[in-house]
Amino acid sequence: MKEIGLYIHIPFCISKCKYCDFVSFNKINDMADQYIEAVKAEIEMYSDKLSDYEVQTIFIGGGTPSILDVVKLESIINKIHINFNISKNIEFTIEANPGTLTESKLKKYEQMGINRLSIGLQSFNNEILKKIGRIHTADDFIQSYKMAKCAGFKNINIDLIYSLPGQNLEDWENTLRKVIEMKPEHISAYALKVEEGTAFEKLLDQNKLSLPSDEEDRQMYDMAIKLLGDNGIEQYEISNFSKKGYECRHNLIYWNNEEYVGIGVSAHSYINSNRYGNTMDIHEYVDLIGRRMFPIKTQESKDRHDEMVETIFLSLRLNRGIExxxxxxxxxxxxxxxxxxxxxxxxxxxxxxxxxxxxxxxxxxxxxxxxxxxxxx
Ligand code: SF4
Incomplete structure (x- = not known):
């Protein structure tokens, strides 16, 4: 049986972060129920297409999937089990934001087979968190993290961003040191990029966003590699770090240019040398699925040469490079x-x-x- 990764996109958030250009909508709005039904229908539509595959990893991302009612989440997971072959050794991740987790939710995640949590912290500095539009404080994060540990999660990622407005090297070092104290298995650390259409882009255009210099950005990156490495959280990809044996298997599928299927609005897939992306419009997504049509908006077929070049690009992001x-x-x-x-x-x-x-x-x-x-x- 061939191997594949499965991504499910849940595009709802409590409010929009100022740097975010993901397809995500403020608050669970009245589209949510229709959307969940559409996701389940899309899973069913893939059932035959993926009958020769075994799903090795599941990643429920967003958005903020942890704001979903657990009963709704469970109905999606049940559909996955009914329609796909799932590996016994599955890596099953859900993205969560501090302030949206509760003890009972975490217990339920465990029971549903979710064995990896990815928590978006971004910074330990409350002033910065507010400035970038996060809904939580550093204490909310600590509380969520401790709850997750108590619930039995043994594989936790913490997302960080550096080069944030008003951030200096000392502040970044403080974030890194505090995160290291929490002893997570995995850390993602990306430099802030001001993306088109975000609130930060507007502020930058108005000269109201003060960002660290390129040199400080580089120093922050080097500091992350050094401090995390010194504490047993080794860099294995340009922006990703883990304890030995805890590299994110789902993301390794992308970096190794292997096959994956993405379900939900704006999700991307790579199957049988075809790369394609679903519509970014949630209304169109729900409408097309309602008519049992795949909501595909972009499609590219890859020949052998394309696949070789893409494999080189992607695999060179990894410290171990191209085997x-x-x-x-x-x-x-x-x-x-x-x-x-x-x-x-x-x-x-x-x-x-x-x-x-x-x-x-x-x-x-x-x-x-x-x-x-x-x-x-
Ligand atoms: S929580 Fe994540 S997906 Fe939602 S707005 Fe913030 S950065 Fe974007």
Whole structure:
């Protein structure tokens, strides 16, 4: 049986964070019931298509899936079990925001087979949390985290953002040190990017957003790698860190350019060398599913060359890089033969290295990764 990852998008939040460009809507509105029914119907529509696959990972993301009523969440999970083959060794993640978790909810998650929590903290500084539009305080996070531990969760990710408005190196160090004290299994740390259409973009246009300099941004990144690494939470991808054995298996599917199916508004899939994305419009999504039509808006078929290049781009994000044997087994050709000249050049420039049967970025290569990626285009 082939292997696949499953993503379910729950696009509801209590309020919109100022930096957020995800497809998410304020509050559970009157669309929620219709939306949940549509998600369940889309799962059913995939039942035949995925009959040859075994689902290795499930990731319920958003939005803020933890604001969903557990009965509704359970009805989605039941549909997944009825329609798909699920691995006995499933990694099953749900994203949660501090302030939306309760003891009984967490207990129920455990009973439903969810074995990984991803909690969005972003910063330990309450002033910054307010400035970026988060609904919670650092104390809310601590409380949620402790509840999750008591409920028995042994695999918890904490999401962080750095280069936030008003943030300096000292503040970031404080966030990192406090997070390390909580002993999570996994940390994601992304630099803030001011995205189109966000409240932050407007503020930036009006010169009302004061952001750390590029140099401070770089120092914050280096500090995360060093401090987390010194405390046993090693970097394994450009922005992701974990204790040994706790790398996020779901995200590794993306970085290894393997197959996944995305269900829900704006969700993306990659199946049988086809990459496609669902509509971003929740009304259109519900309407198309109601007529038993796949709500696909964008579609691209990938040939062997596209797949090779994309595998290189994605896998080079990982510290372990491209495993030479795995690449050769997949494409029936050695990457060193196909790209010999380019690889030699990048190795000579100190951007790539070949070690332990893997081709990977050097530290310098990670800093200028786009320069490397362009070479393979
Ligand atoms: S909680 Fe997450 S998805 Fe919701 S608005 Fe904030 S960043 Fe966006």
């Amino acid at each position: 030479l044997k795995k690449f050769e087994d997949r494409f029936n050709a050695s990457i060193l033969d196909i790209y010999r000249e380019k690889i030699d050049k990048l190795v000579n420039q100190g951007l790539l290295t070949i070690e332990e049967e893997s081709l990977r970025l050097t530290k310098y290569g990670m800093d200028v990764s786009n320069q490397v990626f362009v070479e393979f285009l």
